[in-house]
């Protein structure tokens with residue numbers, strides 16, 4: 015049986031904007047829980063979770079890392095995620111498999127764009143969360159201002175469970191509004207020592223006010239607690255905690271704590287809150303199974319509850335290749351699994367044998383013989399399981415809801431420095447792409463160049479660096495290009511007959527396909543409307559394969575074609591001369607001819623850009639954005655800085671950082687992330703097509 | 708800490724399957740008379756050809772008050788003697804509003 019009872023397990027993620035202090039906080043957690051014997055620092059390049067060379071050199075997190083620790087008789091599995099948007103896939107996949115999350119918010123800047131993006135992601139996966147306002151030791155830190163941005167930017171009911179005692183270099187501890195006491199850190203021993211005190215007199219009034227807000231909000235989720243309050247004018251700590259937990263899980267409100275990870279204050283109460291308020295695997299409704307083809311997305315679907323004695327079900331959410339082979343990270347949702355067991359990969363429809371299994375601790379691993387519902391473990395030696403696949407018992411072959419992956423927006427061409435390395439590079443890139451669903455790989459059919467598509471310049475830079483360090487392949491890269499897409503704007507039906515007579519057996523296939531435009535981000539949808547066997551069943555997959563391949567090379571400028579639906583409505587076949595290959599060829603030609611007549615257009619990625627600039631440069635910044643075809647969305651000032659938010663085509667953003675620096679004497683900064691695809695203006699479309707011709 | 712003056716008890720609950728949310732809290736004085744009520748805003752309610760956000764129905768299942776849209780950030784109304792005396796996002800705050808409206812004694 016499992017070592018830790020399910021209700022004492024917490025699977026949580028730590029997520030935030032870049033540099034908010036996720037890794038620093040994780041490092042403290044590992045120290046206070048006794049998992050490490052010293053505190054590493056990001057700037058010293060010696061933290062546990064930033065273990066990659068590139069992470070240590072750059073002082074940023076690139077890949078998510080899982081660690082496990084014990085706190086008050088509970089086991090907490092933590093995934094430390096990166097903040098940089100280029101590595102957002104790591105946040106995406108982590109939130110997908112975790113039961114709860116800690117959002118870290120910067121005490122000076124408040125909610126920043128990446129936190130906003132990740133917040134929406136957590137909304138999508140319904141992840142209960144608590145908020146930690148960090149860096150209260152920094153000059154300019156302001157708990158209440160940062161707190162206000164929670165409502166402004168995230169539109170949530172944020173509920174303080176703590177108030178700071180002192181601020182900036184005078185920050186010494188927190189008022190605990192649940193137990194109405196002060197917690198003060200003693201300075202020495204890296205923050206391991208702290209004690210309770212009465213609430214300082216100058217904070218008594220404020221504490222009372224916020225305590226009332228806490229009661230008002232928290233008790234409203236539980237009628238029995240309300241009655242207890244009406245009877246006694248207050249409630250037991252246990253009642254209040256029960257209400258906070260219920261509201262946190264339902265999302266009625268979001269508890270807020272505070273501290274400074276770097277100065278070692280506030281982390282232990284954060285751990286207590288993780289245990290008290292974030293759900294265990296049995297506190298959540300269970301993961302939903304995927305909708306069947308054609309099923310309404312919105313109907314309530316079966317949920318898999320955490321139960322070690324039920325049939326096994328798990329989700330592969332991360333893959334890494336290292337010198338020992340391929341490690342597949344799996345979140346186990348139900349059942350028990352031993353090494354040697356057979357399971358089904360129900361997404362792909364084949365069997366997998368479970369080899370060795372490990373509990374991961376950053377880059378270290380400990381072999382385990384069994385895994386149970388609620389665990390996160392890494393499997394070695396799965397033969398064909400990729401990120402997002404479901405593994406399930408052969409008795410109950412469920413398919414769990416798939417993950418959504420971020421869209422890569424930047425292309426670069428890569429070429430090995432030496433001819434001999436061609437094959438090696440291709441294998442290495444395939445491995446890297448298998449690890450990272452936000453990295454795509456294709457071959458330009460005209461130039462035969464390998465094209466990598468990624469989330470941003472940093473993302474691709476890291477890939478090229480890993481190619482060199484981990485696989486020993488030196489590569490030349492082209493200038494980054496915008497990852498354009500193609501689509502169509504009106505429906506068209508095309509019939510294509512593929513006929514060839516070469517000596518003996520011929521080739522014959524006819525397909526009639528309707529191509530229709532879909533909304534942005536709706537992907538490629540296939541609908542088989544053939545009746546009466548006009549195209550025999552066994553050839554239908556060949557039609558799909560042909561279209562999927564041909565769609566990679568759009569009819570206008572060779573970019574992948576997206577957001578369209580195609581319906582096979584009719585066709586003809588020949589008993590002797592028809593084959594899968596003939597239908598594949600017919601489908602490809604039908605696509606090439608048909609799409610041209612469906613008013614094709616080119617789409618370009620448009621970025622959500624946020625610029626923070628001193629107010630005396632706002633005019634220059636905005637004028638420049640207009641020249642870059644930017645649409646200003648919003649302009650807000652706080653003190654002497656102004657935050658400008660705009661939608662700008664990615665094409666116009668290359669090299670922006672240096673232009674912005676020279677415009678503002680280095681005083682402005684910006685972040686950007688993909689927002690949507692838009693049709694490119696005529697003149698630019700012509701330019702792109704001329705280039706590709 | 709604020710100590711309630713009236714004795715507040717659960718009133719009507721939501722009907723039908725699933726979780727039954729409390730729709731109203733009734734505040735009684737020491738003599739047991741219902742003095743004040745705090746009611747959850749419900750809706751939308753369809754009436755004639757329009758849909759309305761409505762407050763909880765009263766004992767006779769009449770619509771107490773209809774308005775085209777829910778007042779922003781106010782899911783609860785405080786009522787004393789059939790009059791709306793305040794609104795709040797959570798019931799405890801509405802309870803305080805009702806008690807405040809009763810005045811000091």
Ligand SMILES: Nc1nc2c(ncn2[C@@H]2O[C@H](COP(=O)(O)OP(=O)(O)OP(=O)(O)O)[C@@H](O)[C@H]2O)c(=O)[nH]1
Pocket residue numbers: 030031032033034035036037038039055056057073074075076095096097098148149150151152273274275276277
């Ligand atoms: N003053 C102060 N600095 C902090 C605090 N927490 C983190 N830092 C510093 O902020 C920088 C970024 O911290 P990290 O822990 O790497 O932040 P992160 O959120 O993990 O960053 P990414 O993973 O790259 O997104 C480091 O230099 C930390 O030392 C804090 O509470 N106070």
Ligand SMILES: [Mg+2]
Pocket residue numbers: 036037038064074075094095096097
């Ligand atoms: Mg980090």
